[in-house]
Amino acid sequence: MIYWHSWSEFIHMGGYGGYVWGSLGIMALVMVAEVWQIRTRRRRLG
């Protein structure tokens, strides 16, 4: 199993930090943006 000894190790992700957190971030961003877009479009209908 994978485990981490400290917060900095957790953020570093064994050298793949940019990839892991970047993917996570962009996916979260896209999901929030899309749901928000659908919601405003629905509101415009009344």
Next chain:
Amino acid sequence: MTFIALWTGALWGKPTWGTWWVWDARLTSELILLFLYLGFLSLHAAIDDERRADRATAVLALVGVVNVPIIYFSVQWWNTLHQGASVSLSSAPSIATPMLAGMLVMSAAVWCYCIAVVLARVRLIILERERHTSWVERELRTPRTTPPSDPTSLVSGGSS
């Protein structure tokens, strides 16, 4: 209608491509897919008559489907940088168990999200296109804004 919803939904839900670029077969065919999506959206936006736009973009979608098996088999046909499939139904997976579990959970989650978003978009597009019909009028008027003087307006006016 469903076509647009599907395609915009797919475009939006598409997880980001990797970070840096290589002219690899899988990546290139995937980029062609992205351009197909963009072409689909701009073609639809370019035609004023919605129903004509639907028909034209549906044809483009059918042509674009050809690209899907190309993407799938690209790693076998051209054998460039991108690795072959690490997980298949016929043989034991070649990646570590925690990674396999994580991958399965995450792909199930993304599938669920994409399906939910496509359905939400289809519902929205139906409402937008039918907004002049009486059933949408009734649907949009929630019971709170409608005086209960007209009992028929409450029949299908639930929250949506």
